[in-house]
Amino acid sequence: MSKSYLVVGGCGFLGRYIVEALLARGEKNIHVFDIRKSFDDDRVTFHIGDIRKSEDLELACKGISTVFHTASPTHGMGYDIYYSVNVIGTEKLIEACIKCGVKQLVYTSSSSVVFNGNDIVNGDESLPYVDKHIDPYNKTKELGERAILKAKSVNGLLVCALRPAGIFGPREVQGWPQFLKAAKEGKNKFMFGDGNNLCDWTYIDNVVHAHILAADNMTPNSPISGSVYFITNDEPIPF
Template sequence: MVEGLLTKGYSVNVFDIRKGFENDKVQFFLGDLCRKEDLVPALEGVMVAFHCASPAPSSDNRQLFYKVNYMGTKTVIEACIEAGVQKLVLTSSASVVFEGRDIKNGTEDLPYAKKPIDYYTETKILQEKEVLSASDPEKNFFTTAIRPHGIFGPRDPQLVPILIQAAKSGKMKFMIGDGKNLVDFTFVENVVHGHILAAEHLHRDSPLCGKAFHITNDEPVPFWEFMSRILTGLNYDDPKYHIPYWLAYYLALLLSLVVLLLSPLFVIKPTFTPMRVALAGTFHYYSCERAKRDMNYKPLVSLDEALQRTVQSYPHLCQAK
């Protein structure tokens, strides 16, 4: 986000709990997202705020999710209004409408999930509702939410490193389902492009006000094909064996019940969960038509180029042959 904004000539302030990178063109502000007095100095004189902060989805700290994603977002809104910020663009998630069942070319009109797949998603729903309802022309304050899906790219600390770790431990020999389920994956530069377009098109009487928008690569791909291209690109074997979806789901459900029963005695963090089975074995891809219409969105980087650039950026994870 920072690099994309600087490339377009914008001046940038960054607020974070710690300084995660060096850039002499950026003014850094450190503090607690939930403390308005920490936030306001970073927002003074700012026209647009991008709210991208969240604990990693892989965390199991429910209290932290609620504090950052919900309470922190309420504080961000209050601080923006107090500092005179005119536009707030939220990084939301397409998972806010996903309940573990197939979604094919889903639109933004789908209802929020009544049974979210995890607590991260549950708090992202609360967060998005809070931001979109805060759009208020009388206060000269306009909000929108970007819903990316399956973000990946160079320097990603989540998807690729976790996938390679699973391959090293022998957990990537099996694919769940028949391997035909289509999923959206979105290159990080396209996600950034969507955010910046949203900020540039957000204004009084704009169709973006108080609305959410899917941003993807607009190229749904079989889930296991995508995973295989990363694995083989880094010299690992792709999955060869199929497990029926229903069998994998009920095995994961049974395991989660066993973990729940044993939780008073042992601390166990299973990686084979019903949520992960659903993500790997169902269709979940989304329409970008609203973003194309209302903010002229078009992906800048194709999926083929994005995969190539991503794999090439991880030479340290490449297995010697």
């Protein structure tokens, strides 16, 4: 049976690249769910709605076999908005997937779910969640991830969580363009550590590839469902 895809947050940086990768390999049944519309494409069905509203989600999830959940508020917001979208919204999306008989739910988590500000060197997926997060975004990404993993096998749903660190690439607006702007304006007056710090930044194509691989390979008999995966480039880069 041919697959149908819904990219939640599909008008964002990562979500749109996932849509483009699906289009590039000839997928015919591609849907986007987002609170805003950032591009046009006749080959894509757009559902404009709020992930915090079950009725919006259920309309979009009908007839879908694979959901990619990439939605999250932008950086620098308060706990309430992160909690409502990343936790309540994720729970409502899970409910809609279960109700509509969606087969696979691939969640874009974050490596920050295991980060409390202390150095991590050669960390892997055996790292536990941290007791205290450094910001509300990280905390709510953990809670969203936990909700996703708990939904494994409910009504046959297959789930996994992918954890990139910072994502970079063309059309990215929240990270590197802001760092470069600050540098150009002479605002880089502080240095953490001795200048040799390494930080994991993942190129957008690698993050997209991980999402597609997860969806292509997450069958009922594979170990993918219920698992989390860090998504990295080969090497961390100086930061």
